[in-house]
Amino acid sequence: MMLVLRVLKTQPLHGYAIAQRIHLVSADELRVEEGSLYPALQKLLVKGWVTAAWRASESGRQVREYRITPSGRRQLEAEMAEYRRMARAIGLLLDEA
């Protein structure tokens, strides 16, 4: 969910684009399966962290575009801070031990 929020932070995207974007930005390391993407998106909608609207894509296709909300941004910041803390702790542990 943090990853989805992160890619939406910069621009609104539709479902397929979110998966593509995560794949791309992570240098092909991360792949989000549809089986986890859509439940995550539904959860974000219910939580009120993103909103969705139908729109015509560049290719003329009707797509559902997700846009992050202010409370979604706050949630992202909180989650990122928490993640950085954990990552730093793990990094320290790996370096020192």
Added chain:
Amino acid sequence: MAIIGEWIRRLGYLLQRGAREDELRREMEAHRAQMGEPPAFGNTLRLREEARDAWGWRWLDDLVADTRFAWRTLRHSPGFTLTAIVTLALGIGVNIGMFSFVNGLLLRPLYSDEVVMLDTDSTTLSGDEARDFSYPNYRDIQEGTTDIFTGLAAYSIDFVGLDAGAGARSALAAAVTGNYFQVLSAPLTYGRSFTAEEDRPGAGIRVVIISYPLWEQFGAGADTLGRLVRINGEQFTVVGVAREGFLGTGIPGPEIWLPLGVYEIFSRDDEARTFGSRESHALSVIGRLRRGISEDRAEAALATVGRRLEQAFPAVNAGYAIDLSSSTGPRLFFMPGVGQGPLTGLALLLMLMPLTVLLVACLNLADLLLARGYVRRQELAVRSSLGGGRSRLVRQLLTEGFLVALVGGAIGLWVSTWATKTLMASLRPLLPAAVSLPDVSVDWRVLLGTMAFGLVATLIFGTGPALALTGRAAAADLKRQTGDEGRRPGGVRIGNVLVIGQIALSLLLLAAGGLFMMSAIRSAAADPGFRLDGGLIVEIDPGLAGYDEARGRQAHLALLDRLRTVPGVEAITIASGFPLTGFGDERDVAPAGIPDARSKSVNAVFTAIGRDYARVLGLPMLGGRDFTNAELLPGSPERIAIIDDELAQRLWPGEDALGRLIQLVDEDESAPAPPVRVVGIIPAVKQSPGNPRPSPHVYVPLGQHYESAMAVQLRVAESDRAMVANIARVVRELDERLPIVSVATWRDHIDAGLESLTARAGAGVFAAFGAIALLLAVLGVYGVKSYVVSRRTREFGIRIAIGAHPRALLWHVLREGGRITAIGIGIGLVLALGAGQFLQGILYGVNSIEPVVLLTAPLILLGASFLASYIPALRATKVDPTVALRSE
């Protein structure tokens, strides 16, 4: 805040499900299209379902699915469903019935929380009665607490003689201040409340407010206002009609309300003569607290006023203290000596009986579900092996249970209205007059109670079997063959235990009912010590017509003279009490002139009588003489009495009491009691049907003691209905203002007494509950036996095939049923003995061990359970071996 937002969004998803799902589908299709070929996108339906779970409505979907499935399953086995529903409806029904009864009479508050009752104490007052306020004190408290109470009302309750045109009768009345209805938030339906002028003590303005039921008796017309009624012999004008269902401050509610200004007409107490003075403590006080005033603050303010009243009037108000009464007001005040504590106990006892029935019903259902569950073991095993989690399966089974409980509860609600009506009808004759009874219809408390009963019942009867059926062994059942299950001892054993429990509890209820019935029969058949047949009683109360002592005495004697001339009357007398009714005035009697009389005294029933008392009762004079006509009038110099041989024996064992002097020890020992000469001795009679021994009696002539309420006793040639009607007519013709309390034969009079009624009502209620429990137990036995037989079809088939005689099979099945019943009866007998021990103290004439009851009740159960297992047993013998073996 965020949570609320989330819930609102979730609700949105629930309400627009179709649209949302469609959206999800289109979105996923778009996704798939963009991915190009070949689509690596998985099963869209499954993915959609998983995504949907995020909305958080999975449980609801499951519930709907469970309910639908349960509905289908239940419809497929109508026999089981019907039995289960009937069982629950009965079990829940009797409980709701009893609960609404208890709720209406004992639990439901009569007025809102802001209404408080005042309590007072001072060294000049005796006892802890709430009726302790004098009118001036009430007014001073009212003035001193205007910032605490929006209103402070005073009232007093008493019986009056009410004559609305059809002859005078006794009625419950309250004398109240004008703001009484306002304080209790009970605006009048018609008319007006009392004015300040009518309130003023001594005002004597004769106006009355009548109860709604009385207004209906008057024909429910608008012209009732202004109508004249006679109360205690005085003409009163109806100025108002109280709200429907209004009970005032207690149960039963008054029929009429009078202003305090007519207190002297309303009450015949000692207080009535001095009403209005500060010494006359005759009133109860209730008040409505102002908004935001705490009880602590109210008590502080009351304490201040109390101290001021003590300083201002030290003589009357010594040690004056006022506070809020802790009780919620007097309820059921017509029951003598019953406070709030015993009422809770009574409510508990009343609830215990139907709860036992519910327990039997639950055991029965557990039985049914278990038996059915074993039939369904294969189904459950299949579902479990297909991935149905245990909690999911238990939930499914419980849903079925709740569905049954819901329907059963709904029908139970209907059953309960019938039960409540019966209970109320049994209460009616206990009441002293036609008074307002509270509404015992269904309210939110009853509905809540119903739901609680249903819920508890489902949990009790559903959880056990559900857990037992989904245990680890369940999976193994898939491998089992259908015919094997009957041989599983576990299931049958649990079923047997449940049936044993049902039989034991039914026996308990039946035995208790039997004891009540025995008591009722014995008290009716008990030898009263005098001839009961051919007696009539005419209860009159001239005081209710406003007659003072002189006029009352005249009325008594005039009635005696008039009735003596009625054809068919063989002997006539008058008495202030009557044997066998349980109630009686009492005095401590001791030999005169001895020191420390109190400790040597004998408690005796005290009755003022006319001439021929012994003759009317059919008793011989054992010695001495009857009273003379002169002694029936006041003013006789020497005090005399007739006593019975019981009292004589206790005072002077083995000696002749005739001519000796006795004294009636009074409450206050300051004045020495005057000596009373014993002029006659008659045989003892029984005063109470609940007491097997005759009680000692002391009789004084009419002239020495005046009581307004008297009973004329007649011995007649034929005590039939026509004679009763004739006598009643003669009494009315003699003095139409004279309130007749009742005219009845002695037998009817005694039967209407409180003690006989309790025994009979108890017998009826217990017998009814026992019958219901019996029915349920029989259903249980039948259910378990049927199940066992159907499971063992194959075994029976083989037995028959290899030559077993059908009768041997029949016997085999019956013997098994008999064993369970015998164990159940054994346990039930122990319980019944315990109940007997308890009831022995309450009921007249029964021992804890009553052979008749202890034999009859088990026999009934034995017979019923024999029948219940006979039908399945018969089915066992009809098994066709070829069919049974083919069913593999």
